[in-house]
Amino acid sequence: MKAPAQRTLLEHKSMLKESNFKNIGPSIQGGRVVDLEVNADDPTEFYVAYATGGLWYTKNNGQSLVPIFDSEAIMTIGDIAVNWKTHTIWVGTGEVNSSRSSYAGTGVYKSSNNGKTWEFLGLPETHHIGKVLLDPNDNNTAWVAALGHLYSPNKERGVYKTTDGGKTWKQTLSVDDNTGAIDIDLNPSNPKELYAAMWYRTRSAWNFVGSGKTSGIYKSTDGGDSWQLATGAGSGFPSGDGLGRIGLAVYPKNPNIVFAVLDNQTPKPATTGAVADTNFKVSDFKSITKEQFAALDNKKLESFLRKNRMPAKYTAASVKELVATDKVAPNSLYVYLDVDDGFTNTGIYGCQVYKSEDAGKTWKLTHEKEIGIFSTYGYYFAKIFVSPYNENKLWIVGVPLQLSIDGGKTFKSIDKGNVHSDHHAVWVNPKRDSHVINGNDGGANITYDDGDTWFKINTPPVGQFYSVITDDAKPYNVYGGLQDNNVWYGPSTHKEDIGWIDNGEYSYKALVGGDGMQVQVDTRDNTTVYAGSQFGNYVRMNRVTRSDMKRIRPSHELGEAPLRFNWETPILLSKHNQDVFYYGTNKFHRSLNKAETLETLSGDLTNGKKEGNVPFGSTTSIAESPLKFGLLYVGTDDGNIHISKDGGYTWNKISSNLPQGLWVSHVQPSQYKEGRVFVTLNGYRNDHFLPYLFVSDDYGTTWKQIGKDLPFEPLNVVKEDPKQEKILYVGSDGGLYVSIDGGAGFMAWNAGLPKSIPVHDIAIQVRENDIVLGTHGRSLFVSKLTAVQELLTNAELHQKKQAEVDKMISVASGGAAKDLFSREGIEVECPTIEPPKKKKK
Numbered sequence: 027m028k029a030p031a032q033r034t035l036l037e038h039k040s041m042l043k044e045s046n047f048k049n050i051g052p053s054i055q056g057g058r059v060v061d062l063e064v065n066a067d068d069p070t071e072f073y074v075a076y077a078t079g080g081l082w083y084t085k086n087n088g089q090s091l092v093p094i095f096d097s098e099a100i101m102t103i104g105d106i107a108v109n110w111k112t113h114t115i116w117v118g119t120g121e122v123n124s125s126r127s128s129y130a131g132t133g134v135y136k137s138s139n140n141g142k143t144w145e146f147l148g149l150p151e152t153h154h155i156g157k158v159l160l161d162p163n164d165n166n167t168a169w170v171a172a173l174g175h176l177y178s179p180n181k182e183r184g185v186y187k188t189t190d191g192g193k194t195w196k197q198t199l200s201v202d203d204n205t206g207a208i209d210i211d212l213n214p215s216n217p218k219e220l221y222a223a224m225w226y227r228t229r230s231a232w233n234f235v236g237s238g239k240t241s242g243i244y245k246s247t248d249g250g251d252s253w254q255l256a257t258g259a260g261s262g263f264p265s266g267d268g269l270g271r272i273g274l275a276v277y278p279k280n281p282n283i284v285f286a287v288l289d290n291q292t293p294k295p296a297t298t299g300a301v302a303d304t305n306f307k308v309s310d311f312k313s314i315t316k317e318q319f320a321a322l323d324n325k326k327l328e329s330f331l332r333k334n335r336m337p338a339k340y341t342a343a344s345v346k347e348l349v350a351t352d353k354v355a356p357n358s359l360y361v362y363l364d365v366d367d368g369f370t371n372t373g374i375y376g377c378q379v380y381k382s383e384d385a386g387k388t389w390k391l392t393h394e395k396e397i398g399i400f401s402t403y404g405y406y407f408a409k410i411f412v413s414p415y416n417e418n419k420l421w422i423v424g425v426p427l428q429l430s431i432d433g434g435k436t437f438k439s440i441d442k443g444n445v446h447s448d449h450h451a452v453w454v455n456p457k458r459d460s461h462v463i464n465g466n467d468g469g470a471n472i473t474y475d476d477g478d479t480w481f482k483i484n485t486p487p488v489g490q491f492y493s494v495i496t497d498d499a500k501p502y503n504v505y506g507g508l509q510d511n512n513v514w515y516g517p518s519t520h521k522e523d524i525g526w527i528d529n530g531e532y533s534y535k536a537l538v539g540g541d542g543m544q545v546q547v548d549t550r551d552n553t554t555v556y557a558g559s560q561f562g563n564y565v566r567m568n569r570v571t572r573s574d575m576k577r578i579r580p581s582h583e584l585g586e587a588p589l590r591f592n593w594e595t596p597i598l599l600s601k602h603n604q605d606v607f608y609y610g611t612n613k614f615h616r617s618l619n620k621a622e623t624l625e626t627l628s629g630d631l632t633n634g635k636k637e638g639n640v641p642f643g644s645t646t647s648i649a650e651s652p653l654k655f656g657l658l659y660v661g662t663d664d665g666n667i668h669i670s671k672d673g674g675y676t677w678n679k680i681s682s683n684l685p686q687g688l689w690v691s692h693v694q695p696s697q698y699k700e701g702r703v704f705v706t707l708n709g710y711r712n713d714h715f716l717p718y719l720f721v722s723d724d725y726g727t728t729w730k731q732i733g734k735d736l737p738f739e740p741l742n743v744v745k746e747d748p749k750q751e752k753i754l755y756v757g758s759d760g761g762l763y764v765s766i767d768g769g770a771g772f773m774a775w776n777a778g779l780p781k782s783i784p785v786h787d788i789a790i791q792v793r794e795n796d797i798v799l800g801t802h803g804r805s806l807f808v809s810k811l812t813a814v815q816e817l818l819t820n821a822e823l824h825q826k827k828q829a830e831v832d833k834m835i836s837v838a839s840g841g842a843a844k845d846l847f848s849r850e851g852i853e854v855e856c857p858t859i860e861p862p863k864k865k866k867k
Contacts (some may be wrong), residue, residue: 027132027150029715030099032737033760033782036774042764045813047778047799049487050504050520050806052534055511056446056469057488057803060121062453063108064463069455072463074470075103077121078129078784078803079488083140088472088483094141096780101803102129104155104173112165114138116192118155122173122208123450124229124236124405126593127490127509127802129759129784130713131155134170136192147192151175151182156208161217166191169250171207171222176229177713179203185210185222187250198246199253204228205240209409211274213281218249221256221284221386223272227405231663231689231711233638236405237291241269245386256386263380263389268292271408277417278456284382285412285434286389287422289404290375306330311360319349319356334363340584354585365588376400377424379410379434392434399424399437406448414456423449427464429477440477441466448510467510487522487805489514492594493544494800496791497552504789504808505555506800507542507594513557514542515569518796518808538565546599546607548620556621561641562595562611566621578607580615580624589613590635592644592663602655608674610645614660616674627674632662649703651695659703659726661690667705669726680726685718692743698751701725706741710759717741719756721769732769742785747811748792750818755797757785762799766818775814780804 057079064072070087081095081103095101100119107116115138119131133149149155152172161167167189174183183206185199199207205226213219222245226238243263245256257263263286270289277283306326311319327342348354355361377397380389399422400407413419418433426439427449441447446468455461460476470483490509496502496518505515516534526532537545540559548554553571556578558564564578578597582589589611600606607624609615612635614628632643644663651657656673665688667681681690688707696702703726707718719733719741733741739760747753754765756772760782763772779799787800790811799807 029737029739029760030132030782032735033099033739033774036735036737036763036772037776039771040773040775041817042773042775042813043777045775045777045809047776047807047809049522049778049804050516050518050808051487051522052489052514052516052520052532052805053484053487053522054532054534055489055508055514055536056467056482056484057486057490058121058123058448058450058467058510059465059470060103060123060450061105062451062463062465062470063106063115064453064455065108065110066456067110069461069463072453073106073108073115074465074483074486075106075117076486076488076803077123078102078127078490079486080780080803081106081115081117081141082486082488084483088470089485091483091486093486093780094137095135095144098135098144099782100132101780101782101784102131104131105157105171107158107160107168109160109165112138113140114165115141116158116160116168117144118152118158118170120152120154120173122154122156124154124173124176124227124234127784128154128176130176134158134192145192147188147195149182149186149195151180152186153180153182154206156206157210159210159212159220161212162214163217164189167217167249168192169210169220170195171210173206173208173225173227174203175713177231177711179228183207184224185250185253198250199224199244201226201240205238208271209274211276211284213276214278215281218247219281219385220246220250221274221276222246222250222253223274223286225271226269227271230638230640232636232640232642234405234640236289236403237268237270239265239267239269241272243272243274243286243386257389261387261389264288264290264292264378266292268374270404273409275410275412275420277412278414280417282383282385283417284386285392285410285420286380286382287408287410288378288380289400289408290378291404292375293373294375305333308334308360308363311357314356314360316349316356320346322346330359336362337581345584348584358585361587362582362584363588372402376402377404377408377422379420379422379430381434392430393436395436397422397424397428397437399426399428399439401425407450409450409452411452411454413454413459416459419459421452421454421462423452425449427452427466427477440473441471442477442480444482445471445480446510485522485524488803489805490802491800491805492542492786492802494787494789494798494806495545495547496789496796496798497547498549498793499552502791502794502796503547503552504798504806505537505545505547505557506787506806507544507557507559509541509802512539512542513537513545513559515545515555518791518794518798535569537567537569541593543594544597546597548599548604550604554620556597556599556607558595558597560593562591562609564595564597564609564621576621578609578621578624580609580611580626587635590632590641590644592641592646594646596645596648598648598650600650600655601652602650608648608650608658610648610660612644612662614645614648614658614670614674614677628660628668628670628677631660631668631677632666633664636664646690647693649693649695651700652697653695653700657695657700659693659695661693661705663689665690665707667693667726671725680722683729684720688712688714688718691741694744694746697746697748699723704744704746704754705729706744706756708740708742710740715740717756717758719744719769733763733765733772736763736772743788745788745790747815748790748795749811750815753814753818755788757788757799759784761785762788764814766814766821778809779807
């Protein structure tokens with residue numbers, strides 16, 4: 027909570043208030059929507075809340091939207107609620123999807139004038155808010171479902187209630203430090219009857235536990251002042267360690283009917299009488315002996331190798347030969363294939379829908395057939411919605427959006443070709459339930475015919491960029507990878523204009539799919555690009571012709587442990603020779619032929635594998651000195667930094683004297699001094715919010731902390747100015763900061779930006795003297811660097827003039843000046859100067 031005040035101080039200190047950034051999109055891809063609130067009396071008026079893109083308002087059915095939460099100290103949103111009688115907006119901050127970039131909020135905010143001004147209502151330690159629920163009969167009563175911290179236990183989880191409009195709060199439901207409230211709903215005809223979904227979940231950088239026996243549904247009959255477990259033994263609702271995220275929906279017309287959707291991670295029992303699986307499984311090779319391996323059926327072994335996509339050189343015969351000659355161990359196949367990327371979670375029940383017809387006393391599964399829409403990560407979804415007047419019409423969200431018209435017995439997908447996958451919010455018109463507004467990872471969509479046709483609301487530039495880079499074309503292009511939304515590129519001169527819908531030509535073009543990650547561009551032709559998606563799936567291509575396609579992903583050899591790939595696997599083209607391509611796993615890889623072949627040059631540069639279901643122990647940053655070819659740095663997610671002075675053949679660890687265990691978010695070698703290097707460390711995944719910025723002038727032998735006046739916000743990137751050695755730019759989870767004295771002090775530079783926005787990456791276009799910001803929530807911003815550089819130029823001129831004045835004053839004062847001038851080799855006579863005579867008025 028100190029960060030907003032610190033940021034305000036640096037805003038007051040700023041000398042860049044007139045130097046504006048301009049947004050250059052893109053908007054076509056949309057961004058992650060977390061909630062929708064619609065005026066039932068006039069559905070053309072509604073609010074759209076984005077995970078990190080802020081809160082937007084429309085009164086023309088989404089044809090245009092305006093941001094109304096940009097002036098506040100936080101951008102991330104978990105849930106919103108609107109009292110349409112008074113037009114009062116409540117915002118619960120902190121996204122609840124528990125993803126890799128789900129930022130912590132600071133509590134609850136309220137506005138009674140459509141976002142012109144906001145009042146902070148407290149609850150700062152809730153961090154992630156799943157639901158804000160308003161009493162339909164009392165404007166001063168509200169409830170908040172608080173999930174709590176993402177990366178650490180905390181007691182401020184559960185359900186909170188206010189009866190004085192948010193001035194004070196009381197925690198009325200709490201289970202333990204790892205179980206928070208994810209959803210809450212009420213009986214609209216009797217608001218004293220409420221249901222709350224509690225969810226056990228823990229997360230670290232290397233492991234996610236999305237279920238536990240303390241998850242469950244609680245009920246209150248006294249307005250949320252006290253609660254009782256409604257899904258205990260004998261209720262018909264599942265129990266045990268497999269209880270994951272739960273979503274709730276009370277049927278308004280008959281509030282005794284309550285629906286719940288569950289991410290049930292309970293393992294399914296083996297089917298009685300099932301046909302035995304005669305195929306090999308990876309686990310079969312864990313403890314196999316040399317003799318047992320030799321006796322394996324060659325046909326079955328060959329089938330196993332092909333199904334697991336082993337390189338073609340590994341055939342049943344060749345692998346048996348390697349084992350027989352002791353070149354690899356008998357369990358080498360188990361070691362080779364022992365990979366958990368967090369997306370493999372088979373053998374569980376997954377998405378299930380339950381119904382209660384007696385106000386939560388008993389529950390029954392509505393369907394016999396498995397639904398299967400979570401695709402193993404139900405923590406990202408698990409919400410359910412019911413028609414206001416048809417109890418048999420239900421919507422559930424997952425990778426697809428599904429509709430049931432038979433009370434949950436069967437479901438069908440209703441998202442069409444122009445509807446993005448991964449759904450989070452649904453609003454159903456209470457007067458016409460075929461009219462639905464849907465919020466997903468690609469923005470919002472509207473249908474009037476139960477999903478047969480949709481149109482998209484994509485005017486806000488709300489992209490979540492991980493990376494940004496430019497080429498040297500004229501005008502230059504900007505490239506970047508986005509969470510949920512591919513890799514895109516477009517001209518730096520882009521200006522949002524609705525006319526593209528008419529001519530069919532939008533400026534930005536998609537390059538590759540998936541969660542977009544890093545991009546590199548060969549500026550010799552400005553068309554050869556390297557781009558990819560999560561966990562290191564990169565390709566090289568000609569972006570114009572879409573030819574010369576080459577898949578890039580190093581692999582390990584049989585007998586070696588699998589390589590570990592970061593979510594945002596780092597890549598780099600050498601500026602000294604753009605045929606040279608660098609790639610980081612837990613090891614360092616290099617190509618001398620534009621990634622046609624990759625050579626592994628290092629051992630494990632991390633602290634080793636940590637057991638868990640989230641890939642960890644990998645490189646996060648690769649950098650090469652712009653002054654010397656082959657002077658390389660690698661940073662890792664577990665806090666290591668290594669240097670190589672010989673092109674990657676040998677490596678030395680240089681991070682022992684830095685804070686340990688923090689994510690190395692960026693390493694930046696200096697363009698002004700060969701031995702100088704800057705580093706940003708990020709404690710977001712440690713639930714730790716201090717800024718860590720360091721510089722070394724001796725190749726990392728010793729380090730000095732700089733930027734000690736930066737706000738308490740994790741840092742993502744540091745860049746040097748292309749013309750002034752003393753100027754530094756730092757991007758944090760809260761904004762952009764500039765130093766003109768080498769990092770001793772910083773000022774905010776947020777003219778044209780929201781008050782708080784995560785700046786994930788910065789690109790400098792040297793020829794045009796531009797800075798480009800890749801923000802995680804509001805797409806791309808561009809500004810000239812001239813104003814910043816002039817600050818330092820003017821300061822130096824001022825200092826020079828001041829020195830001349832000081833010398834003149836010293837000359838006038840006699841001998842002291844003579845001594846000064848003589849030391850500088852200047853001969854001067856120092857005349858006696860009479861004080862000026864006073865003039866008569």
